Amino acid sequence: MTSPITAPGTTATQADTRPGVTVLTGFRPEPTAAVATALAAADPTMLVVSHDVSRLESGIVRRLVTTATDTIEDATVHLDHGCLACTVRDDVLPTLARLADNHPGRDIALVIPSTLEPSALAAACAYCHIDGRPVTELVRLDSVVAVIDAATFLDDLRSDDDLSHRGLAAADNDLRTVADVAARQVEYADTVLITGGDGDFETTRLSVLTRRLAPWAVHVADTANLRDTRRFDADTPEVFARGLEGYPIGVHDPSPDCGVSSLVFASRRPFHPGRLHALLGTIADHTLRGRGHLWLASQPDHAVAWESAGGGLSMGSLGHWLASLPDEDRDDVSPRRRLTADLEWDPYYGDRGIKLDFVGLDFDAVDLQRALTTCLLTDAELSTGEETWRTWHDPFAGCLDDPTDEPS
Structure with a gap:
């Protein structure tokens, strides 16, 4: 039996009195707002916090704090810089801290803007301080709920639009796509709720798809089980780094289920x-x-992240493989990654390896398996060794460098 989650500085026998925050995320704002309304209706003490960022480019954000029956706050916030990160740092987190102080004992439903990824909010909560106190000392993130709109989610996941094409970019340099955000919101969530489905084949297929995208989440049918769940795990890594940290990256189920394969x-x-x-x-x-x-054989020092969605693809460095680091530098990586590497250590490869998960509709998983296998080094190529691999022509050269590397 696990101990109750406690605030920093408390003991396991002390009650955790921090307000629980249910984070509601979803690419379509209307279903997410409807879930918040349902939560407030079920608990008159619950506070609902939302931010209208439609004028964010001008540095203007509207903040609403409501209950089922009243408006507690309706304020226009002027930011020095118009970006989502500034909104979180300068208003969302201070608002959570203020409500925790002014309304003790009242839980909070936080509706985050549709293009704010919940991982960014969680990271800000972990590292930001309000009036000298960590945000996590003031409030407890209880769960991250991905609200899926049955009518639009699949189209969003298939879309090749950039956020900027829809006027939704969080900043001038925001290069994310609609599919990137829609997928990440589901994958980071510990709870998934599909809204708007009518029980037909399309709804069933969407349910299978979301369970493949987030097999680690609890999938619920209504709003009855979204409160006081303690499902949120602050140590959850970004989805492309899950394998390095010893978490599952997906479910191997190549046989189609409603057309969905993984x-x-x-x-x-x-x-x-x-x-x-x-x-x-x-x-x-x-x-x-x-x-x-x-x-990659040609870059044997670096672990490479893979992330694809909506026909687009991004790759980048996840830092060094532990096998390429001197022993004294391995303390800079997480204990969980060190443990995972130790458990899977290979005398020849060290912790190097490939773990990729693909989810799709009506694709031949067996053919993809075969195609990926042809990309692996053959026995003859392996026998030539790392020094030879580094000399091969590399289309990825210069694109995947570790930004933390010092120039030689």
């Missing part, structure tokens, strides 16, 4: 850079979502 591809061998590069378009075009990490 493939977990794992290997201790590296990818050949040229053959993988030639396959990128095929993978991105035929699957709805891909996430995980890999290693």
